[in-house]
Amino acid sequence: MNPSADPSARRRRVVVIGAGQAGLSAAYFLARAGLRPGVDLEVLDANPTAGGAWSHRWDALTFDHVNGLHDLPDSSLGDAAPDEPAREVVKRYYGRYEQAKGLDVQRPWRVRSVESIDDEADEAQGARFRVVAEGSGGGRREYLAGAVVSGTGTWDQPYVPWYRGRFDGRQLTTRDFTEPGDFVGRRVLVVGGGISAIQFVQLLDEYGVGTLWSTRTPPRWRDCPFDTEAGLGVEQRVAARTRAGLRPRSVVAETGLPTTPSVLDAIDRGVLVSRGPLRALTSDGVEFADGTHESVDVILWATGFRASLSHLAPLGVRERSGGVLMADDDVSVLKAPGLYLVGYGRSASTLGATRAGRRAAREAIRYTSDHPHANDKNSLSSLS
Numbered sequence: 001m002n003p004s005a006d007p008s009a010r011r012r013r014v015v016v017i018g019a020g021q022a023g024l025s026a027a028y029f030l031a032r033a034g035l036r037p038g039v040d041l042e043v044l045d046a047n048p049t050a051g052g053a054w055s056h057r058w059d060a061l062t063f064d065h066v067n068g069l070h071d072l073p074d075s076s077l078g079d080a081a082p083d084e085p086a087r088e089v090v091k092r093y094y095g096r097y098e099q100a101k102g103l104d105v106q107r108p109w110r111v112r113s114v115e116s117i118d119d120e121a122d123e124a125q126g127a128r129f130r131v132v133a134e135g136s137g138g139g140r141r142e143y144l145a146g147a148v149v150s151g152t153g154t155w156d157q158p159y160v161p162w163y164r165g166r167f168d169g170r171q172l173t174t175r176d177f178t179e180p181g182d183f184v185g186r187r188v189l190v191v192g193g194g195i196s197a198i199q200f201v202q203l204l205d206e207y208g209v210g211t212l213w214s215t216r217t218p219p220r221w222r223d224c225p226f227d228t229e230a231g232l233g234v235e236q237r238v239a240a241r242t243r244a245g246l247r248p249r250s251v252v253a254e255t256g257l258p259t260t261p262s263v264l265d266a267i268d269r270g271v272l273v274s275r276g277p278l279r280a281l282t283s284d285g286v287e288f289a290d291g292t293h294e295s296v297d298v299i300l301w302a303t304g305f306r307a308s309l310s311h312l313a314p315l316g317v318r319e320r321s322g323g324v325l326m327a328d329d330d331v332s333v334l335k336a337p338g339l340y341l342v343g344y345g346r347s348a349s350t351l352g353a354t355r356a357g358r359r360a361a362r363e364a365i366r367y368t369s370d371h372p373h374a375n376d377k378n379s380l381s382s383l384s
Contacts, residue, residue, distance in 0.1 A: 048136070192302030
């Protein structure tokens, strides 16, 4: 049996976890369907400010280097200075959106666990999930929810592959990166075959930092436009994996790397040339698969992220493969009716996240529509 509910637990028809693109989109559509933020709907975000994972990006990632940002529903980003840090652009946009739509995002509240409820009294009142959140000052909140929309993204779960040996220098991941100037006078190995990796190599080169680049497989350069048809093909391949319960593949594995003029120039100058995969770490550097050794001062692991799903562990939704078995709507979790993942799998892009938010809102309304606390004014008509 689950522990008894906290007497001060807050009852909500739907709890949305995360206020990034996916979470805000879901919250918008839920509110448009009639759910009142702070009464029927609660939006919890672990970050101290608006902006989701964007709020943690480094200054040198200016808006002109962003790989696309889709508008939130019923809004427009408007003009943004290309040389302004993307972090500030998105923080301002998301914050303005939260205020304009009255979403009343609660922050910083990090959800620690979501579990199913097996208490008949709570179930009779429409509660299917217990959501426990922790505040920055050690405060605790408990929610009893009819449905949960989880849009926690990947930023909290950087992935670092294992290699034998030990490196005694500095190691960091994409989320730890601050300023390229921090590495002047040091030799840096960038590991990873995605867009972030090639951006790091180019950025460090601009600051005169000596860099090496390692990829597990040869770089997958894309020599054709990434148009609507190509994007649809990527979404279909990703969906096929998540509907089978498999872990989503990396973005670059599906899209390939863009060959912009600056990228082509860096390739021609020998800056963006992969040394191939690693074999082992050494105290002062790395050993490559071809048997060569290079001494470096820093290893920057730009090796991607995994979905941040630890708060869902009590529900047992992870498959042995590490993925989550998703329904054909690509938001419903088959092993936990009433739980919806947005920003996961095919909805990991900002465009996909917006679409997923709408689908998740529609399904959450549908799932909770026959529960006692459902507001009769809430309907599916505004989401069709």
